[in-house]
Amino acid sequence: MDEKEALELIDAHLDGETLTDVQAQALSDWIRENEQQADAIFRRIFLHTFLRRRIQSTMLLTDIDSAREIRDSPSALLGDANGDRRSRRWMTWSILVLAFLLVGGLTYQAFFGPVPQTSRPFAYEGFDYEGLESEDVESPTIGGLQGANGGFGFATPWIESGEVEAVVETDPLQHASGMHDMRQFAPLGYTDLNSRTLQVTGRQLRSSGAGKSVSERKLDVSAAPESLRDGEQLGADGSTVWVSFLAQSYDEERDSRFALVQLGSQKAGIRIGRLHGAPHGKWAAAALLNGHEVNVKTSQRTTGEVVFVVMKIDFRPGVELATIWMDPPLRQTPADETKTLQLQLPDFRFDTIYLKAIYSTDFDELRFGDTFRDVAPIAP
Amino acid sequence: MSKQSESKYQLETRKTREQLARRWVEAQPSVLAFLISMTPQFSDAEDLLQEVAAEVAIRFDEYDPTKPFLHWALWVSKIKIADFYRSQKRDKLIFAGEAIDALAAACTRVQDLISEEQQALDECLKRTVGRGRQLLTLRYGEDLKPQEIAARLGMTALSVRVTLSRTRSALSDCVRRRIARANS
Numbered sequence: 001m002d003e004k005e006a007l008e009l010i011d012a013h014l015d016g017e018t019l020t021d022v023q024a025q026a027l028s029d030w031i032r033e034n035e036q037q038a039d040a041i042f043r044r045i046f047l048h049t050f051l052r053r054r055i056q057s058t059m060l061l062t063d064i065d066s067a068r069e070i071r072d073s074p075s076a077l078l079g080d081a082n083g084d085r086r087s088r089r090w091m092t093w094s095i096l097v098l099a100f101l102l103v104g105g106l107t108y109q110a111f112f113g114p115v116p117q118t119s120r121p122f123a124y125e126g127f128d129y130e131g132l133e134s135e136d137v138e139s140p141t142i143g144g145l146q147g148a149n150g151g152f153g154f155a156t157p158w159i160e161s162g163e164v165e166a167v168v169e170t171d172p173l174q175h176a177s178g179m180h181d182m183r184q185f186a187p188l189g190y191t192d193l194n195s196r197t198l199q200v201t202g203r204q205l206r207s208s209g210a211g212k213s214v215s216e217r218k219l220d221v222s223a224a225p226e227s228l229r230d231g232e233q234l235g236a237d238g239s240t241v242w243v244s245f246l247a248q249s250y251d252e253e254r255d256s257r258f259a260l261v262q263l264g265s266q267k268a269g270i271r272i273g274r275l276h277g278a279p280h281g282k283w284a285a286a287a288l289l290n291g292h293e294v295n296v297k298t299s300q301r302t303t304g305e306v307v308f309v310v311m312k313i314d315f316r317p318g319v320e321l322a323t324i325w326m327d328p329p330l331r332q333t334p335a336d337e338t339k340t341l342q343l344q345l346p347d348f349r350f351d352t353i354y355l356k357a358i359y360s361t362d363f364d365e366l367r368f369g370d371t372f373r374d375v376a377p378i379a380p
Numbered sequence: 381m382s383k384q385s386e387s388k389y390q391l392e393t394r395k396t397r398e399q400l401a402r403r404w405v406e407a408q409p410s411v412l413a414f415l416i417s418m419t420p421q422f423s424d425a426e427d428l429l430q431e432v433a434a435e436v437a438i439r440f441d442e443y444d445p446t447k448p449f450l451h452w453a454l455w456v457s458k459i460k461i462a463d464f465y466r467s468q469k470r471d472k473l474i475f476a477g478e479a480i481d482a483l484a485a486a487c488t489r490v491q492d493l494i495s496e497e498q499q500a501l502d503e504c505l506k507r508t509v510g511r512g513r514q515l516l517t518l519r520y521g522e523d524l525k526p527q528e529i530a531a532r533l534g535m536t537a538l539s540v541r542v543t544l545s546r547t548r549s550a551l552s553d554c555v556r557r558r559i560a561r562a563n564s
Contacts, residue, residue: 004549011545014416016525028479035489042413042486046494047548049413050501052422055520182430185437186401193498252430304430337506 006030006037007044014048056300119199119377122224123153123368125217126201129168144168145205145215153368155220155351164211166355169204169362181250182304188246188364190308196330198308199377200246200365207259209250209360216354225370233349235315243368244310244375249274249361252281252302259303259361261353263313266291268348270322272311274303274359283307285324287345297341301326303361310334310376313345320345333372400440403449404433409498410491411453417483418461418475422523428464432457450491454484497555500562504554512547519544 009027013019019027031038129148144165149157160166172183190198207213221229230236249259260273269288277293278284283301286293301307307326314321324341328334336342355363367375411432415425435456443452458480475483508516518529526540533540 007549008541008545010417011548012541015519015541015544016421017541024475028475031475031486032478032482035486038482038486039490042417042483042490043497043552044548045417045483046409046413046490046497047501047552049409049416050498051505051516051548051551052416052520054502054505055516182433182437185404185433186398189401191402191405300426302426302430304433 001026001030003037003040006041010041010044011048014045053300119369119373119375121153121367121369121374123151123219123366125151125154125366126203127168127205127364128202144213151366153220153223154217156218158215158217160213160215162208162212162214162356164208164213166205166207166213166215166357169206170202172204172206172362182306183248183250183362185306188248188306188362190246190306190327192327192329192331194329194331197379198246198330198365199379204246204362204364205355207355207357207359207361207363212356212358214354214356216352218352219350219368221351224368228370230315230349233351235313235320235349237315237317239315240370241313241315241368242310242370242372242375243313243366244308245366246306246308246364247273247283247303247361248306249303249359252304253359254281255279257359259357259359261309261355261363261366262288263350263353264288264345264348265350268346269350270311270313270343270345270348272309272324274361283309283326285311285322285341285343287343289346295343295345297343299326299340301340308376310372312372315349318347320348328376330376330378399445400437404436404453407450407453407491408433409494410450410487411457414454414457414484414487415461418480419464424464428457428460431464432460435460448488450488451484454487458484496559500555500558501551503558504551507554508547508551511543512550515540515544516547 006027009019009023013027027041031041127148127150129145129150144160144167145158146160146165147157148168172187187200187202188204189200205215207215219234221232221234224234228234228236228239228241234241243263245261247259247261256276256279258274258276260271260275262271263269266288267290270285271288271293272285273283274281275284275286275293275296277286277296278298280298281303282298283303284296284298286296288294308328310325310328312323314323322341322343322345323336323339324343325334325338326340328338353366367377369375408429412425412429415428415432416422419425419428432453436453439456443449505516514533515529518524518532519526524532526544527537529535530537530540
């Protein structure tokens with residue numbers, strides 16, 4: 001068996017085809033033959049994994065309808081394999097020197113240059129409060145967020161209006177809700193692939209695991225840049241608001257129990273988190289319209305995993321546009337093409353953040369700003 | 381336990397858990413790839429990944445920090461894979477014995493290169509066009525099998541499989557070229 005044949009067999013296996021006993025044995029033998037061959041197969045497996053995660057999370061290739069119309073030769077699988085590349089070679093060479101000078105410099109800056117540190121969110125909540133003393137951590141009816149008034153950029157303290165209350169979790173390592181609760185790994189935090197770490201502080205919020213908790217807090221709109229304000233609310237047409245937070249649920253049970261962040265009113269707004277309308281145990285986002293979750297977009301990230309959510313809302317005349325990244329690199333503002341989710345929202349403004357849950361989920365490091373850096377500060 | 385020794389114990393526990401979280405983040409892509417090789421249904425592999433993560437957290441005290449974390453995480457994965465096939469009564473495991481060990485060893489060797497290759501893959505993926513791009517979208521974006529893609533596009537399943545396989549090979553070649561250029 002040669003490498004091409006072995007790769008075709010592993011492709012078939014990973015595409016869900018059933019290999020015959022003879023094929024399976026031949027492939028196993030080929031893998032065991034030497035390290036190079038085993039590495040080649042594992043690289044192929046990794047390629048499948050990468051493609052799955054990348055294409056599902058970034059929607060880079062979702063333009064299926066337009067792709068359908070493309071009449072290409074079977075060999076034209078990658079852009080750089082096209083014949084027209086040759087006819088454009090002169091252009092490539094003519095701009096190569098310029099590109100080298102420009103991109104080379106920029107690339108160096110992008111990966112190795114100093115990281116701009118200035119982060120000035122206009123509102124921040126790190127839930128750095130006294131923790132709950134009660135033993136009833138699953139469904140407390142007292143001792144939650146009610147009246148908590150920390151952080152900055154808010155007009156009122158937190159108000160609890162659910163059957164039970166969300167609580168401040170001081171030590172998630174000691175308060176696991178069962179053996180499979182991955183929150184016992186560590187307090188909520190985020191480090192990107194380049195080892196840059198999000199700035200976080202102490203404690204975190206834990207929503208109810210039994211009964212519904214609803215926590216809300218009004219923002220001090222006057223603390224936000226004037227360009228973002230529309231009267232007494234945020235979201236002037238033509239402005240962009242950035243929001244970020246960390247979240248992790250007890251696990252990734254596939255049901256409709258929810259734990260979410262909501263901006264806007266029941267009539268019009270956005271929800272992000274575990275959603276009633278996306279019962280897949282995955283982080284999702286939806287527009288809120290007349291009390292219903294519509295235009296639901298689901299990521300491939302399971303809710304048992306910690307996720308660093310960064311959202312950009314472009315307020316425009318009419319429909320608004322939310323672009324969401326999950327675990328973006330912290331170095332610089334992520335490009336729209338790398339988004340995890342994007343969805344249109346009904347025309348709305350907001351001045352309050354709501355945390356609603358009926359599924360034990362931790363939230364932390366809520367930030368509102370008018371740039372990516374405002375909501376994604378890097379720890380020194 | 382005195383208050384002082386209690387807080388020392390808590391500090392150590394916290395450090396240990398943070399160490400676990402950091403190592404798990406690094407190892408996770410490789411562990412997932414390994415799980416996918418054993419159970420090619422993506423949804424099964426993702427469920428198994430959660431179980432492995434939980435098991436790793438529970439057993440972290442057993443981990444010897446002088447040894448590679450990934451190696452240990454793969455050992456835990458093998459146990460979970462065996463449990464999975466026993467409990468789900470799925471089709472037989474395609475790889476067994478030495479082949480599993482060879483793949484686990486390859487996973488450990490390849491892990492260090494994955495970060496570099498991911499960046500190159502990102503660039504190469506952006507350059508996919510036409511039929512190859514369309515098939516990748518349907519296969520991975522919509523999770524369709526070649527047979528289902530063929531039905532949707534009016535192609536034969538064989539043609540879908542061949543085009544997908546060639547697109548993957550083209551991507552691998554593109555990654556090799558980019559890395560070679562970057563290192564030259």
